Amino acid sequence: MSVADLLDGKRMCICGGSGGVGKTTTSAAIALGMAARGAKVAVVTIDPARRLANALGLEELQNAPRRVEPERLAAGGLEVSGELWAMMLDPKRTFDELIDRVAADPARAQEIKANRVYRQLSTAVSGSQEFTAIAKLYDLDRDGDFDLLVLDTPPSRNALDFLDAPGRLTSFLEGRAGKAFIGPTGFGMRWLGKGATPVLSALRRVTGVDLLADLSAFFGLLGDMTDDFSIRAKQVEKMLTASTTAFLLVTSAQSAPIEEAIWFRRTLEASGLPFAGVVVNRVHHDLLGDSEPGDLAAALRSELPAALAKRVAENFRDYHVLARRDERNMLRLADELPGFPLLLVPHLDHDVHDVEGLLAVHRYLFASRAEREQMLADVIA
């Protein structure tokens, strides 16, 4: 099973996972591989390594996909028969564009964008990246210019943030809270005065009057737009739960990210989101096999001076510990995800942040099981 099999017939691939597991690289390598196989693919990334961004020609934030010149990839030895497009998400701009799109008129859009609550909302690190990433994905999907969209989810400590945060913001924008401020039963500005309900007066005691006034003004500005947000939210949900969408989990072979991956999959399932498989990066493979450490010392004795041979053997044993750890974690993962493919990418000699590294990851992701085993054997032997 390779990524190509997993994504057969899919229009959207969302790569989730906790921080530092190689999501950006994996997303880019997947997009690259699918483009090489003839698809027109756009990869939406949040914060790629500068060198990777440069390698793909993403020097500046455009907030719209740009085509990666085939020559850049051909130089690395990959013929791309389709098209690879890439973009870096600009959350603030995406948010502003969303307001422009749903506001009744430009003047109203301007007012909203100048509102203090909105400014805070659109630039707050927590939540706005997740929310705007989904918003962008939705717009790209609706425009229908691409065969496949690949999303690199925002860097976060917890993979689940990605599922939580957009909903939180959406419900805020839909005005479930706001409706109480301005809605049909609306308190309007009345509650700022005396006869407010106990809940509101308690709220005021905790938050202060100004904050409530600002929020009230914000929801007043949003007005009818809250309905548009609700409609959009439903359509986004439809897009995310569609059978043409694939959630791919990216993890490293260490236990903490693996535990998180298992948890992430459960949450996906509970939310009705289509889980497709796991990519495990930086796997240490067992090289010792059935041999005993003593065999190794003997094998090295004829090749190297004793002191150097000893350090080579020590190094080998250290990596063997890691290989055992990774194997155990992999078994646990396979146990938890019966029937789902684990796509393993070995721990490469160099940190991946250029086209060459991307191509290396891509080769493993798009290899069949037999091919992957052969590639590993070639590296080792």
Place this chain on the structure above:
Amino acid sequence: MKSCAHPALHVSIFRRVLGLFDHRLIFVTGKGGVGKSTVSIALGLLAARQGLRTIVAELASQERVQRSFDHEGEHFREVELAEDLFTISIDPQSAMEEYLQVKTGPLSHMLGSSRLFHAFAMATPGMRELLSVGKIWELAQLERRTRGAAPYDLVIVDSPAAGHGVGILRTPKTFADIARVGPIAHQGRTIAATIADRAFTAVVAVATAEEMPVNETLWLRDALAQDSLALDAVFVNALYPERFDRDEAMELGQAVDRAQSPLARAALRAALSEHARAADQRDQQARLSEGLGSELIELPYLFAEALAKPELELLADALAVGLGRRRA
């Protein structure tokens, strides 16, 4: 030249570096996956060894700290892990309930169960962060708001990944600006002042010697500078040992071509891989150190099956050496 008449005095005033543990509050930040939790716990172990009553607070509510000590995940409770070492996992929801309890007393139940308030508190930008950091602030107070709670000498915060980490530090001030007046604004300002007090609060970063973590640490330094904050220490984690020098690597390369036994070839290749990775790390480490213009505290890669108490103790040893050297 008269000002140099008392060199000893000069030195004592200007050159005394505040030890990390002289602060009461330490925020541990860095890119995801670099080992922030591990370093936070190891710092906690070291502080506890020195007799400081220490708590490691997690913000991502993952209870990783407890799990490394084989404790079951307990939410929002101060759990004793070892002598002088505690942990707590903070989530905004529980922090909000506690805050309401303190602020509104009997009304808290009504507010807490009000959908309106819930939606307001959980969706208002920055509110979640403010509530979480409010709890941290409370932990660091000599007079604890939590009834019957004893004060801590040191609060170590295992913060969210870099971007969100800065958000956490910035939120109180932003929120105070937004709310302007009222209890939340007041609370925000109080917490912001605590964070800005560099004798009280330290911010440290953890990085690994790789492209992205190094970039993010440099970015973090700049982002903090915008808020007049600075990194008090930078830890570079998971450094491979330098097992082979360049000449030896050449020798290993030649041996790979000669070697007949598959096992020997595998071991030689593994050694060459290690050499390549270690060399990359040294380049990145140099880039980080030059970029920051300061020394880094080095922590070794642990070739271990799991990071449990013995491994964490090893890291605490390494931290003791690194922090001690810096102070000397």
